[in-house]
Amino acid sequence: MTSLDRHISRRRLLSGAAALAGGGMLFGCAPGASRSTSNLDYWHLMTGGDGIVMAGLVDAVSAANLGFHATQTVLAWGPPYYTKLAMASAGGRAPDVAIMHASRIAGYAPGGLLEPWDLDLLAEVGLKESDFPPLVWQKGMYDGKLYSIALDTHPFVLYYNTEHATKAGVTDALQTMKSPEQFTEVATKMQEVTGKHGVSYGYLGDGSQMWRLFYTFYRQLGAEMKLVPGQKAQVDEDAAVKALSFVQSLLDDKIASRSGDGGTATSEFLHGESGLFFGGVWELPVLKDAKMPVDARPIPTLFGTDAAYADSHTFVLPRQSKASPERRKHVYQLVAEILKRSVKWAGAGHIPAYQPVVRSPEYQELKPQSNYAGIPAYVNYDPDVWFGGAGSDFHKYFAENVQNVYLGSGDPAAGFEGFVKRLNVLLDRPQPV
Known part of the structure; x- marks a missing residue:
């Protein structure tokens, strides 16, 4: 039993998850532990044009021969998505990685529904704090640990x-x-x-x-x-x-x-x-x-x-009862590769959080996107509170x-x-x- 399991009972997690997500039922569970270590499960709520762009990014990374393939599960925006993600995390059977709005971190990180990112592993895949706007990076912090990595600011x-x-x-x-x-x-x-x-x-x-x-x-x-x-x-x-x-x-x-x-x-x-x-x-x-x-x-x-x-779309690590170290390393690679290709994401209007992309000539030529690229320097998210954020x-x-x-x-x-x-x-x- 992990220290997390010792401190947080399953009953407490389940009741809290339901309250945070605004109620609702769980229609099915996340992938089982028997999945191959090279097949990653990725949940997000990107639909329409955003969904097409995200699918293209994930397919491009999966085709890069990095030793893994990501399978996307797209769920309905808002309460349906956050309900299922909370319940899957509470049960320890969550996807390997998921998208969460930055404004929802305050409701999920304190109760153990998310796991923190390892800064050393992030450095191994080429990601560091200085690659992100300070306010955007700080929004992902809770109790001195990083719980989300921003894809964008919108x-x-x-x-x-x-x-x-x-x-x-x-x-x-x-x-x-x-x-x-x-x-x-x-x-x-x-x-x-x-x-x-x-x-x-x-x-x-x-x-x-x-x-x-x-x-x-x-x-x-x-x-x-x-x-x-x-x-x-x-x-x-x-x-x-x-x-x-x-x-x-x-x-x-x-x-x-x-x-x-x-x-x-x-x-x-x-x-x-x-x-x-x-x-x-x-x-x-x-x-x-x-x-x-x-x-x-x-x-x-x-x-x-x-x-x-x-707000920001961010990558989070939902709580799992058993996390394969090899799969986890692949998740870090997946996120890094999506961020490094996020000029494509900027085409939908979003400001990439990964600053090397924002500074690139390709992004600077995007109009009017580059006209408002300075907003992350003075961005304001919803107040941090458990009942706040997108879809609440x-x-x-x-x-x-x-x-x-x-x-x-x-x-x-x-x-x-x-x-x-x-x-x-x-x-x-x-x-x-």
């Missing part, structure tokens, strides 16, 4: 229609604006060109979209949000009200639709009915496929402090309290207060694992 950015910008005379202003008033002025001039809206921003029914823009501005105000189980949420209410009030001012049915959802916002921007678009870098393939005159940049620093919301209910709690603010019928102070009260209820509960 931030919320500002897209703009270059033809509309030229007609509106705001091309230079788009690069220099430094205040909410300047942004509003640029958006208003864009609206005068389009005749419909200046900005497309879809948020209705989507807590993640609401949170991404709010948290960007909240952090630009120099505000922090610390969520420590057993303590009250540490927040800056004044900054929150200021950020929410600014978003509310944009959603006036002139600068931006007061009630747009993700699909209508994207469609509006694609059809030239707005000049600006708040969206994730994952939207880039759709915009480029449409052959529209588009560029992108980080969301401007409007409140004094450089800050951008983002954290963003849903934000939406429940703040959506009426965005719609124009709610008070920013009251909305944020309701969100904080919900957080305090969760923080008062014991961490499941």
Whole structure:
């Protein structure tokens, strides 16, 4: 029995895993221990265009005659994926390697659902801390150990229609604006060109979209949000009200639709009915496929402090009851080879975490991707807490309290207060694992 098994009972792991994943059932288990040491099991949640790119990367590595082959299992994004991964890890029958959002590490590493990476083995395959942006590397740390290795950073950015910008005379202003008033002025001039809206921003029914823009501005105000189980949420209410009030001012049915959802916002921007678009870098393939005159940049620093919301896809080692040393070494090789080829991943809009790729001429020639490559230097992830992160209910709690603010019928102070009260209820509960 390992030290991990001695300290964490199977019952405790299973109950904690179910709570962390948001409930749900496990439909099948991970691969058995009898698999060949050269056949690796890799779970991820990449679908659509991302899935095609990831499959190509894995196939290329498998075909490189490195002594192993990786078999991919693609699961549904969100709770279904994290439920199955947590349960497989709790049972010690997890895949050799898996993708996890950086924002979920705080819920999985503390309870033993993940195993730390060996820095010496990473060095053997050519990976070291200095190859990654400091904030991105640090996000994978827990209790002094590295639990995740980032593949990318995928931030919320500002897209703009270059033809509309030229007609509106705001091309230079788009690069220099430094205040909410300047942004509003640029958006208003864009609206005068389009005749419909200046900005497309879809948020209705989507807590993640609401949170991404709010948290960007909240952090630009120099505000922090610390969520420590057993303590009250540490927040800056004044900054929150200021950020929410600014978003509310944009959603006036002139600068931006007061009630747009993700699909209508994207469609509006694609059809030239707005000049600006708040969206994730994952939207880039759709915009480029449409052959529209588009560029992108980080969301401007409007409140004094450089800050951008983002998450990262990361590689993790789910807990296994028996891990073959030979298979484990092959996993390190697989991850290293994918990272070294990640300029292909950048084609989907993501910023590669592996800096030798970012510095390469091939990446620097990618436009508009290289225009926002500096974001990892000031990236802001979700607060570290067991109930937060991608695919969790954290963003849903934000939406429940703040959506009426965005719609124009709610008070920013009251909305944020309701969100904080919900957080305090969760923080008062014991961490499941």
